Amino acid sequence: MEPHEPDLTAVPVTTVLAALADDVRLQIVRALAEGGESACGSFDFGVSKATRSHHLKVLREAGLTRTRAAGTSRLVRLRRDEVDKLYPGLLDAVLSQRPPA
């Protein structure tokens, strides 16, 4: 089943915001923004792999990330250009708040 990666313009703002309105997903987005393309398994934020997979799906279906297969892994990357173009300042604003020290 090919991953469902919608055109960002087709996704309601509320869906994009809801996707970002979760701590685990925000940590994933932060990691992607700083570390670039990463394997799913690199996001170990204290949740099971089932939950992690779920969060990555939410981000993907919100149009925020792209996923591609790479051997036995899957590489995820942030669709930064597209997001910044459609919602200038959004990611910067969201990522500006530093994680709890």
Add this chain to the structure above:
Amino acid sequence: MEPHEPDLTAVPVTTVLAALADDVRLQIVRALAEGGESACGSFDFGVSKATRSHHLKVLREAGLTRTRAAGTSRLVRLRRDEVDKLYPGLLDAVLSQRPPA
């Protein structure tokens, strides 16, 4: 009971984003951004007044609005300056998506 209007810096980003991730609340924010300070009753978006009151509470407790009593009404206004200062571009980005024509 005095309205609970927290310092925006004390509110987690996820809470701010969650507050904006709802259609009704987004319509309220849009109305406030365009029309300035308005009475609660002016936000008739097809929900009951109980629901409307709930949404205004969510926005207020996310640090996005302020409310003051004015006779029998209550006037709500967007804390635009503070939001723009802490999350530059966020409101612009969110408000940029036009409501369904």
Add this chain to the structure above:
DNA sequence: GACGATGTTCGATAGTTGTCGAACAAGGGT
């Protein structure tokens, strides 16, 4: 081909949230 690693999907469950009507509170006007 069997095995191990990496992810996804399924079913279940607990918690959160949007919604409503009804009851309540407070102001203003007649």
Add this chain to the structure above:
DNA sequence: ACCCTTGTTCGACAACTATCGAACATCGTC
């Protein structure tokens, strides 16, 4: 004083969501 208007609060209920373990799928390797 009474009423009407404007909002808030209180249950209640349905829908959604975050979470997990277990089962499944897929790829590379031995």
